[in-house]
Structure formats: structure tokens, C-alpha cells
Amino acid sequence: MTRLSRTVALVGMMGAGKSSIGRRLAARLDVPFRDADGEIELAAGCSVAEIFERYGEGAFRTGERRVIARLLTESPHVLATGGGAFIDPNTRARLKESAVTVWIKAPVDVLLARVQRRDNRPLLRNADPRATLERLLTERTPVYAEADLTVESEDGPHTVALERILAALKSRGLCEGA
Numbered sequence: 001m002t003r004l005s006r007t008v009a010l011v012g013m014m015g016a017g018k019s020s021i022g023r024r025l026a027a028r029l030d031v032p033f034r035d036a037d038g039e040i041e042l043a044a045g046c047s048v049a050e051i052f053e054r055y056g057e058g059a060f061r062t063g064e065r066r067v068i069a070r071l072l073t074e075s076p077h078v079l080a081t082g083g084g085a086f087i088d089p090n091t092r093a094r095l096k097e098s099a100v101t102v103w104i105k106a107p108v109d110v111l112l113a114r115v116q117r118r119d120n121r122p123l124l125r126n127a128d129p130r131a132t133l134e135r136l137l138t139e140r141t142p143v144y145a146e147a148d149l150t151v152e153s154e155d156g157p158h159t160v161a162l163e164r165i166l167a168a169l170k171s172r173g174l175c176e177g178a
Contacts, residue, residue, distance in 0.1 A: 003175065004029050004031050004076040004077075004174070004175045005076065005173075005174055005175065006076055006098070006099055006100050006174060007071075007072060007074070007076050007077055007078070007079055007098060007099040007100070008025065008029075008076075008077075008078045008079065008099065008100050008102060008165075008169065008174075009079045009081055009095045009099040009100070009101045009102070010022050010025075010078070010079065010080050010081060010102050010104055011081050011085065011086040011095070011101055011102065011103050011104070011144060011147055012083065012086075012103050012104040012105060012106070012144055013083050013106065013111050013133070013136065013137055013140065013144075014082075014083040014111065014133075015106065015110070015111035015112070015113075015133075016083075016104040016105070016106045016111065016153055017104055017106065017153050017158050017161060018080040018081065018104055019035050019037075019080040020158050021080075021104060021153070021158045021161050021162055021165070022035065022078045022079070022080035023078075024158060024159070024162050025078045025162055025165055025166070026077065026078035028162070028166065029078065029175060031076055031077050031078060032074075032075075032077040032078070033077065033078050033080070034071050034074070034077055034078070034079045034080070035079075035080045036064060036067055036068055036071065036079060036080060036081045036082055036085060037080075037082050039067045039071065040060070040063050040064055040067050040082075043063065043066075043067060044063060048060065048082075051063070061084065061088060064082060064084075064085055064088070064091065065088060065090055065091050068081065068085060068091050068094065068095070069091075069094055072094055072095070072098040072099060079099065081095070083136070083140075084140075086101070086103075086140075086143060086144060086146075086147070087140055087143050092143070092146070096146070096148070100148045100149065100169070100172075100174055101146075101147040101148045101149070102147060102148065102149045102150075102151055102165055102168070103144045103145065103147035103149070103150045103151070104151055104153050104161060105144070105150055105151065105152050105153065106152075106153040106154070107154070108130070108133055108134055108137055110153070110154060111133055111137070112129065112130055112133055149165070149168045149169075149172075151164045151165050151168065152164070
């Protein structure tokens with residue numbers, strides 16, 4: 001049986017693999033998995049894209065702050081955050097206080113290939129999604145770098161990043177087993 005001493009919050013750009021890796025990590029650690037975007041959709045009764053369309057990004061970020069704050073009161077679990085969650089100073093402070101944060105860092109070509117598989121990214125619904133991703137990555141990298149751990153994720157199976165996260169958590173005494 002695995003013991004997790006703190007919630008593990010996965011941060012990083014859209015397409016980095018936070019949800020996919022997070023599900024696998026939670027299974028390996030035998031703890032619940034929570035996806036912040038999924039929880040926001042559940043609370044709002046509509047998709048993230050619909051929230052952006054109807055109410056704007058500001059309203060989405062307010063809901064995101066509330067949902068993440070609530071999730072951080074739960075027993076240790078794996079939490080996949082949205083790409084912009086860690087950028088918000090209040091959310092970032094809460095995450096750093098209540099969880100171990102892991103930046104899943106991926107190059108722009110990998111991110112672009114992954115996000116183009118589905119049209120569910122409101123910030124990329126424009127004429128040049130690549131330029132948007134590059135701009136966001138440039139703006140957000142210094143903030144993501146504040147995460148407790150950084151794990152590289154290349155194009156390939158998520159199991160590589162998963163094993164890197166597990167090794168980093170074990171080396172810091174944040175989990176046993178797995």
C-alpha cells in the first residue's frame with residue numbers, strides 16, 4: 001500500500017499531459033484523482049469552453065480558484081490543474097502551501113501536436129494556435145519554474161514522465177510504495 005503525505009498537484013501548459021499522467025499517477029499511488037477542469041465543469045453545469053464563451057476568462061479563473069481551494073482541503077490525492085491555474089498568484093500560493101507541485105514541462109511542438117487532436121481549448125481558438133502556445137509558454141515558464149519539482153515530458157508514452165514523477169516523490173520522501 002502506498003502512502004502519500006501531501007496532495008500532488010500537476011501544473012503546466014495545456015497538452016503537457018497533466019490529466020493523463022495524473023490518472024496513472026493516482027492509480028499507482030492508490031489515491032483519488034481529481035481534475036480541476038472536470039470539477040469546474042461539474043460545478044458550473046457546462047464545459048470549460050462554454051464558461052469562457054458565456055462568462056469570459058475572468059469568471060472561469062474565479063471558479064477555478066474556488067474549486068482548487070476546495071480540493072486542497074481533501075485528503076492527499078493527485079490533482080491535475082488547468083494550464084493557467086498556477087499562474088494565478090492566489091491559487092499558486094494555496095497550491096504551494098497545501099500540495100507538492102510538479103511542473104510537467106513539454107516542448108511547444110509536443111504541446112501543439114497534443115492540443116490539436118481536439119478543439120476544446122478556448123485560448124487556442126484563433127488563427128495561429130502555435131503563436132498563442134509559444135506566447136503563453138514564454139509568459140508562463142518563469143511561474144511554472146516555481147513548482148517544487150520539474151519533470152520533462154517528451155513526445156512518447158506518458159509512462160516515462162510518470163516514472164520520473166514517482167522517482168522524484170520517493171527521493172524527497174513524499175510517498176512510499178508504488
